[in-house]
Amino acid sequence: MNIKLINNNNSKMMISNANHHRKFAHLEKKLETTTPVAVSNSTTPNGANTPTVNPSGIATTFTADDDRLKKEEEEKRKKAEEQKRKEEEERVKREKDAAAEQKRKEEEERKKSSANEEINEEFEIQSLEQMGKSNVGQDMFTFFPGEVYGAYDKLQSFSRDLNTSIPQPEIVFVGPRGSGKSSLIESFIGRPLNIVGAMGCSKRALHLQFVNNTECETPKITIKRDGFIKEFDHDVVIPIEQLNDTITRRNTAITEEPIYIMIEAKNTLNLTLIDTPGLVAEGTADQAKIDAIVNSILRPTHRLIVAVEACGDWSNMTMLSFVKRVDPELSRSTFVFTKFFNIIQDFNSTRSVNRFLAGTMSEIKSFFVTIPNHKIRARFSEPANFQEKLTQAYKRDMNALEQLQYDKRYERNIGVHPFRRYILNITWKYHQDAVPRILKHLRSKRQSAESSLSDLQKQSASLDSTMLRAVASNYTVTFLQITEKLLAGTSEGNPSVNGQTLDEEKQQQGDGGDWVDLYNRPIKFDAEEWGIPYWNSKLYGGQQFERLMGEFKAVCDNTKITEVTLDDVATASGINKLNNIPNYAWAACDLAQQKSQDALVPLIEQLCERAVYIMKRLADVTDKVIDSRKKNRVTSTAIRAFDIENIDQYPYFTHHVKDLFYKFIEHSAKVCKEKCMDEFYSTRTIYWELTEHPDQSLPFLRTDHQDTKSTVELLTTQLFDTIRKRITKNVLLKFYNFFLVPMQTDLWTEIQGKITCLANESLEQIFEVNATKEQLKEDEKKQQSILEKYTQNDDLFLKAASQFNHPLSSATIQ
Numbered sequence: 054m055n056i057k058l059i060n061n062n063n064s065k066m067m068i069s070n071a072n073h074h075r076k077f078a079h080l081e082k083k084l085e086t087t088t089p090v091a092v093s094n095s096t097t098p099n100g101a102n103t104p105t106v107n108p109s110g111i112a113t114t115f116t117a118d119d120d121r122l123k124k125e126e127e128e129k130r131k132k133a134e135e136q137k138r139k140e141e142e143e144r145v146k147r148e149k150d151a152a153a154e155q156k157r158k159e160e161e162e163r164k165k166s167s168a169n170e171e172i173n174e175e176f177e178i179q180s181l182e183q184m185g186k187s188n189v190g191q192d193m194f195t196f197f198p199g200e201v202y203g204a205y206d207k208l209q210s211f212s213r214d215l216n217t218s219i220p221q222p223e224i225v226f227v228g229p230r231g232s233g234k235s236s237l238i239e240s241f242i243g244r245p246l247n248i249v250g251a252m253g254c255s256k257r258a259l260h261l262q263f264v265n266n267t268e269c270e271t272p273k274i275t276i277k278r279d280g281f282i283k284e285f286d287h288d289v290v291i292p293i294e295q296l297n298d299t300i301t302r303r304n305t306a307i308t309e310e311p312i313y314i315m316i317e318a319k320n321t322l323n324l325t326l327i328d329t330p331g332l333v334a335e336g337t338a339d340q341a342k343i344d345a346i347v348n349s350i351l352r353p354t355h356r357l358i359v360a361v362e363a364c365g366d367w368s369n370m371t372m373l374s375f376v377k378r379v380d381p382e383l384s385r386s387t388f389v390f391t392k393f394f395n396i397i398q399d400f401n402s403t404r405s406v407n408r409f410l411a412g413t414m415s416e417i418k419s420f421f422v423t424i425p426n427h428k429i430r431a432r433f434s435e436p437a438n439f440q441e442k443l444t445q446a447y448k449r450d451m452n453a454l455e456q457l458q459y460d461k462r463y464e465r466n467i468g469v470h471p472f473r474r475y476i477l478n479i480t481w482k483y484h485q486d487a488v489p490r491i492l493k494h495l496r497s498k499r500q501s502a503e504s505s506l507s508d509l510q511k512q513s514a515s516l517d518s519t520m521l522r523a524v525a526s527n528y529t530v531t532f533l534q535i536t537e538k539l540l541a542g543t544s545e546g547n548p549s550v551n552g553q554t555l556d557e558e559k560q561q562q563g564d565g566g567d568w569v570d571l572y573n574r575p576i577k578f579d580a581e582e583w584g585i586p587y588w589n590s591k592l593y594g595g596q597q598f599e600r601l602m603g604e605f606k607a608v609c610d611n612t613k614i615t616e617v618t619l620d621d622v623a624t625a626s627g628i629n630k631l632n633n634i635p636n637y638a639w640a641a642c643d644l645a646q647q648k649s650q651d652a653l654v655p656l657i658e659q660l661c662e663r664a665v666y667i668m669k670r671l672a673d674v675t676d677k678v679i680d681s682r683k684k685n686r687v688t689s690t691a692i693r694a695f696d697i698e699n700i701d702q703y704p705y706f707t708h709h710v711k712d713l714f715y716k717f718i719e720h721s722a723k724v725c726k727e728k729c730m731d732e733f734y735s736t737r738t739i740y741w742e743l744t745e746h747p748d749q750s751l752p753f754l755r756t757d758h759q760d761t762k763s764t765v766e767l768l769t770t771q772l773f774d775t776i777r778k779r780i781t782k783n784v785l786l787k788f789y790n791f792f793l794v795p796m797q798t799d800l801w802t803e804i805q806g807k808i809t810c811l812a813n814e815s816l817e818q819i820f821e822v823n824a825t826k827e828q829l830k831e832d833e834k835k836q837q838s839i840l841e842k843y844t845q846n847d848d849l850f851l852k853a854a855s856q857f858n859h860p861l862s863s864a865t866i867q
Contacts, residue, residue, distance in 0.1 A: 177425070177426070177429060178429060178432075180449065181425070181429075181442055181445040181446060181449060182445065183449075184444075184445040184448040184449055184452070185445075185448075186441070191243070191470075191473075192242065192243020192244060192436065192440060192473075193241065193242045193243050193244075193263075193321065193473065193477065194243070194244075194272070194318055194320045194321055195243075195320065196473065196474075196477050197320075197322075197477075197481070199320065200856045201856060201857055202265065202319065202320045202321070202322075203267075203856070204852075204853040204854070204855075204856035204857040205265055205322060205484065205857055206265055206267050207849065207850070207853035208484075208487075208488065208491065208850070208853055208854065208857060209265060209323070211491055211495065211846060211849075211850050211853075212487075212491050214846075215491065215494045215495060215498065217490065217491055217494050219323070219484060219487040219491070220355070220483075220487070221262075221323045221324060221325055222324055222325070222357065222479065222480050222483045222484075223325040223327060223353075223355065223356045223357070224324070224325070224326050224327065224356070224357045224358075224359055224476060225327040225329060225350055225351055225356050225357065225358050225359065226238055226326065226327065226328050226329060226359045226361055227329045227332070227347055227350075227351060227358060227359070227360055227361065227372075227375075227376070228331065228332065228360060228361030228362050228372060229331055229332045229333070229362060229363075229371065229372075230330075230331025230332060230333055231331065231363075232331070232361050232362050232363050232391060233361060233363065233391040233392065233424060234255070234328055234329070234331065234361045235255060235259075235328055236391070236424045236427070236430070237359075237361055237389060237391060237422065237424065237469075237472075238261070238326055238328055239430065240422070240424050240443055240469045240473075241326070241469065241472065241473050241476065242326075243436065243439070243440055243443075243473070244272075244293075244436055244439065245430050245431070245433075245434045245436075245439050246293065246296055255304065255328050255329065255330045255331055256304050256305070256306060256307045256308075256330055257281075257303070257304055257306075257307070257308055257310065257311055257312050257330065258309075258311035258312070258327060258328065258329050258330065258346065258350055259300070259311065259312050259314065259327070259328040260311050260312065260313045260314065260325060260326075260327050261314050261316060261325065261326040261327075261328070262313065262314065262315045262316065262324075262325050263316050263317075263318065263321045263322070263323065263324045263325070263326070264315055264316070264317045264318075264321070264323055265317075265318070265319075265321055265322060265323055266317040266318065266319065267319050268319075269317045269318050269319050270319055271318070272293070272316050272317065272318040273290065273316070273317040273318070274290065274291055274292070274293055274296060274314060274315070274316055275288055275289070275290050275291075275314070275315040275316075275317070276288065276289045276290075276291060276299055276312075276313075276314055277313035277314070277315060279303055279310070279312065280310055281303075281308055281310035282303060282305075285303060296314075300312060300314075307330060307339055307342055307343060307346070308346075309346050309349065311327075322477075322480050322481065322484060323484075324480050327350060327356075329346070329347045329350055329351075330343050330346060330347065331343075332344065332347065332371075332375070348378065348379060351376075351379040351380070352379055354385070356385070357385050357386075357387070357476075357479065358376060358379075358380060358385055358386040358387065359386075359387050359388075359389055359476075360372040360373075360375075360376050360386060360387070360388045360389070361389050361390075361391060362388070362389075362390055362391070363390070363391050363392045364390045364391065364392050364393050364395065364396040364421065365396065367409075367412040372388065373388070373414075383414075383416075383417050386417065387417075387418045387419070387420070387475070387476075388413065388417060388418070388419040388420070389419070389420045389421075389422060389472060390419065390420070390421050390422070391422055391423070391424060392423065392424075393421040393422055393423045393450055393467070394423040394446070394449060394450055394453070396409070397450060397453045397454065397457075398453070400457055402457070403457055403458045403459065405457075406454065406457045406459050407459060407460045410459065410460065410463045410466075411460075418466075418475065419466055420466050420467070420468070420471060420472040420475075421450075421463075421466060421467050421468075422467075422468060422469050422472060423446045423447070423449070423450050423468075424443070424446065424469065425442045425443070425446055429442060430442070443469055443470075444470075446469075447467075447468040447469065447470060450467060450468065451464075451467065451468075454467070484857075485857065485858060488854045488857070488858075491850070492850060492851075492854065495843065495846060495847060495850055496847065498843055499840065499843035499844060499847060502836060502839045502840040502843050503840055505836050506833065506836040506837060506840055509829055509832050509833045509836055510833065512702070512829060513826060513829040513830070513833065516820070516822050516825060516826055516829075518813040518816060518817065521816050521817065521820050521822070522811075522816060524700065524703075525706060525808055525811075525816065525819075525820075526805075526808065526809065528700050528706070528707070528710065529710055529804060529805055529808045530805070531679060532675055532679075532710055532714075532804075533800065533801055533804060533805065535675045535678050535679065536671050536672075536675055536714075536796075536800070537797060537800075537801075539593060539594035539595070539671050539674060539675070540594050540595040540598075540671070540793075540796060540797055541594075541595060541797075542594070542595055542596060543594075545678055545681075546593055546594070546674045546675075546677065546678055547677070547681075548591045548592065548593060549591055550677075551591075551593055551673075551674045551677060552590070552591025552592050552593050552597075553591060553592065553593065553597065553670075554588070554589055554590065554591055554592075555580055555585065555588040555589070555600065555604070557591075558597070558663075558666075558667075562662075562663065562666050568608050568656065568659055569655065569659070570612075570652070570655060571615075571651050571652065571655055576608060578607075578608070578611070580604075583607040583611065584603075584607060585600065585603050585604045585607055586599070586600055586603045587600050588600070588604075593667075593670060593671070593674050594667075594671060594674070595793075597667050597670075598664065598667055598668070598793060601660070601663050601664060601667060602785055602788065602789075605656065605660045605781075605784075605785070606781060606785060608656060609653065609656060609777060609780075609781040610777075610781070612652050612653070612656070612777065614645075614648050614649075614652070614769065614770050614773040614774075615648055615651065615652065617644060617648075617762070617765070617766040617769050617770075618762075619759075619762045622637075622640060622644070622761065622762050622765045622766070637761065637764070637765050637768075638768075640765055641765050641768040641769045641772055642772060644765070644769040644772075645769045645770075645772030645773045645775075645776055646733075646772075646776065648769065648773050649733075649773055649776040649777055649780060650733045652777070653733075653777065653780055653781075653784075654730070654733065657726065657729050657730070657784055658726070660784070660788070661722050661725065661726045661729075664722060664725075664788065664792060665718055665719060665722045668718045668796060669714075669715055669718055672711045672714055672715070676707075679700075702825070703820050703821070703825075705819060705820070705821050706819050706820050709819050710804065710808070713803070713804045713807055713808075714800075714804060717795075717796075717799075717800055717803050717804065718796070721791070721792050721795045721796065721799075722792060724791055724792075725787055725788055725791040725792040728787045728791050729783075729784045729787050729788075732779075732780045732783055732784070733780075
């Protein structure tokens with residue numbers, strides 16, 4: 054019997070279905086060795102029995118092996134993850150240990166550094182104290198004698214009373230970061246304000262405004278409201294101990310908005326010190342922003358510049374070139390070189406120290422200073438101790454220079470004290486220069502008071518009838534002369550200001566501006582189209598009156614007859630006494646007369662109102678001309694005695710003259726109006742050509758009423774046009790003769806005559822002499838009091854100025 058085993062091809066086909074090549078190789082080996090194969094006999098076509106394989110047994114075996122492999126892989130994966138986790142924990146632990154070790158080392162280093170700093174600080178203190186004890190030097194609050202500060206307060210008071218401001222000097226400190234600007238400011242003041250801490254730096258400009266206030270025995274510090282930080286939007290008064298913390302909370306970011314601190318003290322001159330943000334190297338972060346802020350602070354030309362830089366190699370100094378950007382001529386710049394003692398120790402010969410001191414520009418004021426560090430300043434914060442340390446640092450520098458036998462020419466350029474003396478000397482001279490200006494203003498006020506008192510006395514003495522009559526006559530003549538000129542034509546009244554166009558005249562007159570007809574309906578027209586002269590020009594006086602006449606003529610010429618009705622014709626015809634036949638000619642004449650009266654009387658009344666308004670305006674224009682003449686007048690003193698300079702003090706009299714003027718205008722207008730109305734108050738009128746040469750078309754006795762009406766209406770219209778032209782012409786002539794001419798002739802006689810004929814009692818009453826004398830006496834008393842005050846102030850000011858001009862203290866440093 055031939056038994057056929059499973060060939061390799063069949064096995065490979067099954068494993069291929071599982072897509073697992075590696076498993077197939079392993080499984081194949083298992084089958085060849087240990088796996089039993091289920092075989093059955095089968096009959097081939099030729100009758101032979103052939104063994105066959107059971108496929109289900111093979112599949113079961115494959116599934117069990119596959120699960121076992123998966124479990125093995127899962128275990129391997131878990132072991133790998135566990136190993137990775139342990140490695141990560143070990144790494145984190147190692148990092149924590151390393152950080153702790155680094156922190157421990159840093160702490161040890163800090164302790165060593167702190168110990169070294171304490172040793173250095175103690176060494177520095179011992180070095181300073183080797184200079185010995187000395188008298189307390191002067192600070193900014195004790196530099197001048199007390200009388201100078203008291204005198205300065207009085208000068209300030211005089212300046213406020215005279216509304217004259219004394220400008221405050223402003224001194225800007227600028228330099229690289231860490232150069233010691235803020236420390237120099239504290240040393241200049243002489244008090245440890247602690248405006249910048251040990252590790253601090255100025256990020257915002259700091260304005261220290263010193264204000265003289267006699268009520269502040271000790272300095273009073275006020276932090277002004279901060280526009281940059283909302284929580285500090287109000288002023289706060291703080292003790293000096295809190296100044297550093299307050300500045301630190303506000304000094305958080307670089308910004309153009311400065312921090313304002315006002316320091317009020319009894320013994321100080323008004324002065325502002327400005328501490329700027331420290332400059333940084335080229336290319337450093339915020340370098341451009343800081344430079345822009347500092348340049349904007351240095352740019353105002355009234356500010357003095359103090360350039361601060363640490364001593365070093367002159368070739369590495371940067372402040373000279375920086376300051377020249379805003380002060381090319383260095384006319385307002387001073388240079389201060391800090392940390393001077395550090396570089397002194399490097400000198401070993403006279404030549405080397407003198408060469409360094411000569412490195413500055415000879416024409417530029419320079420100083421070399423040594424300032425105790427922050428910790429020493431904080432440790433010796435009492436003003437007396439602080440001043441002592443400054444003095445000892447100065448003495449130490451001088452001793453070292455003496456040993457090197459330096460050039461004595463530079464003695465005045467070494468130390469904080471000469472620098473303080475130099476700056477305060479500039480401040481003192483700055484205020485001293487304002488003394489002559491205040492004195493000049495004070496004496497000008499005094500002279501003005503003397504002149505006012507003299508005028509009041511003269512005016513009081515001139516209140517007699519003779520002087521009053523002269524003043525009254527002079528004002529009246531001037532008033533009438535100007536009025537006459539305005540009527541005749543002159544530009545002295547400033548037509549661009551006081552003139553009126555036609556529209557302005559109507560608007561300012563009020564209700565009487567627009568022309569209206571019999572039924573109070575406005576008459577609208579185009580002034581240019583109707584040919585009204587100068588309708589758009591600003592006029593007053595005679596020219597404005599002429600324009601009104603032209604406007605009246607244009608309105609009359611364009612006035613048409615109202616409708617003639619059949620009732621009008623029938624009523625006006627009536628019955629002839631001779632033959633009882635209606636006379637239509639008389640009817641047409643009667644209608645024309647009545648219609649013209651109805652149309653023209655309202656216009657004449659409005660003409661009269663407008664003319665009165667134009668003439669009354671002349672009083673206001675005349676007043677403005679008089680005011681203009683008073684401003685530009687240049688006359689001798691003799692003429693001024695009878696001049697109208699003080700006419701404004703007699704308003705009742707000027708009102709009386711104007712009242713006479715207005716009454717004359719109204720009277721003239723009334724007379725003129727009556728003359729104009731005479732044109733309508735005639736007897737019954739007939740145009741004789743209508744009767745002597747009757748028209749054949751004139752109706753005699755007709756029964757056609759419409760034809761009669763048309764004929765009479767035509768004749769009435771012709772007669773209306775004739776009457777209108779005659780009345781218009783006559784009204785214009787009468788306004789010239791009975792209104793304008795009296796304004797140019799009779800006005801003088803009317804007003805001047807009434808003023809001249811006033812009795813003394815009436816004159817005194819019009820001028821309100823009694824009330825004026827009482828008022829003048831009160832004014833004299835007040836003016837006398839003012840004059841005495843100015844005289845007293847003059848003496849007090851001179852005394853205060855003399856005390857303030859006390860020579861500056863020249864005490865040397867002990």
